[in-house]
Amino acid sequence: MKFTFNNDTKKGWRLLSIPFIFSLLLLAAPLTMMFLLSFWTQDYLTLDKTFTFKNYIEAATQPVYKLLFTRSLIISLTATFFTVLLAFPMAYFISFHGGERKALWLFLITIPFWTSYLIRMFLWKVILGYNGVLNSFLIWLEMITEPLTFLLYNANAVVLALTHGWAPFAILPIFVSLEKIDRSLLEASTDLGDSAIDQFFRIILPLSAPGVIGAALIIFIPTVGDYITPKLVGGTDGLMIANMIQVQFSKANNAPLAAALSVSSLMIVSFISIVFVLFNRKYLRRY
Amino acid sequence: MSKSSKYLKIFAFTYLIFLYAPTLLLPIFSFNKSQIIAFPLTGFSFQWFEALLYQDALHDALKNSLIVAISSSILATILGTLASRATTRYDFKGKQASLTFILAPLILPEIIVGVSLLIVLIQLGITLNVWSVILGHTLLLTPFSIIIMNSAFNNLDLSLEEASMDLGENQFGTFYRVILPLVLPGIIASLLIGFTLSLDEFIIAFFLTGTDTTLPVYIWAQFRFPKKLPATMALGTILLIVSLMLLSLSEYFRRRSRMLEDSIHNKN
Numbered sequence: 001m002k003f004t005f006n007n008d009t010k011k012g013w014r015l016l017s018i019p020f021i022f023s024l025l026l027l028a029a030p031l032t033m034m035f036l037l038s039f040w041t042q043d044y045l046t047l048d049k050t051f052t053f054k055n056y057i058e059a060a061t062q063p064v065y066k067l068l069f070t071r072s073l074i075i076s077l078t079a080t081f082f083t084v085l086l087a088f089p090m091a092y093f094i095s096f097h098g099g100e101r102k103a104l105w106l107f108l109i110t111i112p113f114w115t116s117y118l119i120r121m122f123l124w125k126v127i128l129g130y131n132g133v134l135n136s137f138l139i140w141l142e143m144i145t146e147p148l149t150f151l152l153y154n155a156n157a158v159v160l161a162l163t164h165g166w167a168p169f170a171i172l173p174i175f176v177s178l179e180k181i182d183r184s185l186l187e188a189s190t191d192l193g194d195s196a197i198d199q200f201f202r203i204i205l206p207l208s209a210p211g212v213i214g215a216a217l218i219i220f221i222p223t224v225g226d227y228i229t230p231k232l233v234g235g236t237d238g239l240m241i242a243n244m245i246q247v248q249f250s251k252a253n254n255a256p257l258a259a260a261l262s263v264s265s266l267m268i269v270s271f272i273s274i275v276f277v278l279f280n281r282k283y284l285r286r287y
Numbered sequence: 288m289s290k291s292s293k294y295l296k297i298f299a300f301t302y303l304i305f306l307y308a309p310t311l312l313l314p315i316f317s318f319n320k321s322q323i324i325a326f327p328l329t330g331f332s333f334q335w336f337e338a339l340l341y342q343d344a345l346h347d348a349l350k351n352s353l354i355v356a357i358s359s360s361i362l363a364t365i366l367g368t369l370a371s372r373a374t375t376r377y378d379f380k381g382k383q384a385s386l387t388f389i390l391a392p393l394i395l396p397e398i399i400v401g402v403s404l405l406i407v408l409i410q411l412g413i414t415l416n417v418w419s420v421i422l423g424h425t426l427l428l429t430p431f432s433i434i435i436m437n438s439a440f441n442n443l444d445l446s447l448e449e450a451s452m453d454l455g456e457n458q459f460g461t462f463y464r465v466i467l468p469l470v471l472p473g474i475i476a477s478l479l480i481g482f483t484l485s486l487d488e489f490i491i492a493f494f495l496t497g498t499d500t501t502l503p504v505y506i507w508a509q510f511r512f513p514k515k516l517p518a519t520m521a522l523g524t525i526l527l528i529v530s531l532m533l534l535s536l537s538e539y540f541r542r543r544s545r546m547l548e549d550s551i552h553n554k555n
Contacts, residue, residue, distance in 0.1 A: 015373035022426070027426060090299055111307075116487050123312050126309075218394060222396050222397065227490055242396070258402060
């Protein structure tokens with residue numbers, strides 16, 4: 001049964017209007033407010049509402065912000081790359097060799113991620129620290145005599161912790177896209193003489209591209225703004241833009257600058273994501 | 288082929304060890320006697336769990352977190368059910384765009400959501416308390432609820448609805464007596480997942496909490512005191528067990544919802 005167009009519109013909007021208005025009030029309005037605030041200035045507690053680009057000029061010219069933006073992007077892109085790189089063979093294994101136990105494997109993968117994110121990130125500090133699990137283990141093996149100090153409090157530690165923390169967000173979408181591949185295509189390609197490697201690059205990889213692209217975006221966009229991980233395992237060399245936004249907002253009492261930094265991060269992230277999607281659109285459009 | 292699948296299996300198990308590494312340390316250190324979180328272990332003890340009983344600030348944080356998690360999961364499930372019903376049942380203009388907008392918090396960096404909400408609340412002169420966190424969490428949880436409810440509504444057979452209307456039920460009666468019982472397992476799954484996610488959410492709570500500290504904000508503060516770390520590990524162990532129980536429960540309800548619908552289809 002198909003309703004007329006108008007009837008559907010009325011009934012649909014009657015239901016959707018409540019969540020839609022809620023999101024307008026709690027998402028669109030605050031984002032607009034943040035955007036406005038980024039063009040104002042603040043002197044301790046008094047807000048000066050004259051329109052100015054001062055905050056953006058400061059964000060673009062001060063070396064510290066440039067450093068933090070670049071570092072956040074590099075950390076986030078590297079973490080995204082490694083997460084997807086490790087997740088792909090795992091998803092492939094479950095989808096093609098999981099057999100009867102696919103559900104069990106997926107369940108096994110998600111369990112550790114119901115540990116509090118804060119505590120999980122803190123535990124990386126326990127693993128990588130000076131008296132940490134890894135150092136004690138290596139000393140016990142007599143592979144090293146002095147604890148390694150380069151493990152914790154740097155950008156690499158942040159990348160490692162993020163690669164761990166976001167793993168299921170890559171494994172699950174890639175698994176879903178691999179599951180959708182028609183297995184008869186693979187049989188056909190084998191019958192027609194494709195080697196396993198040909199098959200992988202000509203069928204499996206292109207057909208699973210939507211999952212890979214989705215996974216990359218799901219990880220890249222939120223991790224650029226991650227606050228917890230750099231603060232816990234990053235040390236001073238691993239701090240990211242979110243940490244600066246928080247400092248400007250609280251201790252430095254400069255909410256407009258914090259707003260300008262937030263808006264800038266959002267713009268940069270959106271720009272990179274759009275370019276990334278456009279670059280890969282042939283894989284997304286075909287199927 | 289079998290050789291490559293053997294390597295793949297070795298990789299899968301190694302990767303699994305990596306994924307479990309932090310989580311496996313959690314119970315180890317929460318039962319370890321020593322105050323220092325490091326190897327070698329010094330002995331088995333329940334003292335850190337016992338210590339949790341005497342931390343009043345923790346009990347307040349737990350109370351706040353429960354209020355936030357219960358309220359926001361209920362609100363988000365209501366909003367998510369409405370949005371999901373509207374978009375799975377009806378086809379209309381602006382549907383995709385508005386749905387994408389409502390789903391946006393799923394992918395937006397949490398710090399952006401937190402900062403922008405804080406700016407508005409400060410500008411409006413609203414005092415930060417559990418309610419500001421509840422609103423923030425509702426915004427964050429609604430997309431998850433929509434995803435869960437979509438799978439519940441998508442499995443729904445349209446002919447059941449039509450039958451009910453033909454037999455003289457009005458719209459409300461149809462929803463209440465036919466649709467609701469069928470999607471109820473989905474609603475329960477949405478409530479449980481929402482509750483679990485809210486209980487663990489830090490950034491938005493950190494920005495919007497004011498003095499009504501929630502559990503993750505309390506844990507964050509504990510990280511500064513090395514003496515309190517073993518008890519924090521014990522707390523983490525308890526939270527993990529609770530999360531897994533809630534997760535299994537929600538999985539049970541999702542399976543039941545599928546079975547319920549299958550049994551209806553098979554009777555037809």
